[in-house]
Amino acid sequence: QKEVEQNSGPLSVPEGAIASLNCTYSDRVSQSFFWYRQYSGKSPELIMSIYSNGDKEDGRFTAQLNKASQYVSLLIRDSQPSDSATYLCAVNNFGNEKLTFGTGTRLTIIP
């Protein structure tokens, strides 16, 4: 079992709809969770971080964390074609600089 698992997709969502991206992790001591966006041929860029159970909103993005279920998700509201990218989930333990990444979910927003 991989430490961080994501559905590779592709996930296709109509423009204006909500895109839902999911990630599960195996290490119960994981404490920090991150979503990166990576456009084709580019480097990953951080878009959301979450540390506590519940929801965290930033503009059109909402990260959701459920530590009991070892599950973290990213919701993108009012999806735009510019949201088309691969989304990487990453986790680490508090005080540990090492990030473990999932293989990413490719998201396509259909105009």
Added chain:
Amino acid sequence: DARVTQTPRHKVTEMGQEVTMRCQPILGHNTVFWYRQTMMQGLELLAYFRNRAPLDDSGMPKDRFSAEMPDATLATLKIQPSEPRDSAVYFCASGLPGTSGETQYFGPGTRLLVL
């Protein structure tokens, strides 16, 4: 605009050749990470340094890979000899002490193709 820089951006080489990739971290960042990204394995941490000293290189194949920081402004990743399975994009990232995902800044990557 502070950025991590990497050279070369693209490299095509033949199996058996030595490959050297370079990274210039953001000025003032003393933690440097090397990642490798492939379609099959995703983004994997190869090694990371703090204050030029290696802290963890457990993700790196020891027989052919080596990573160093000759000085605070330069990190290098070498593959000798290179093999086709080394074909991937290699990213360098830098950050501050106690850095987590929140403060890791990625460079543009070196796209390596070994024939």
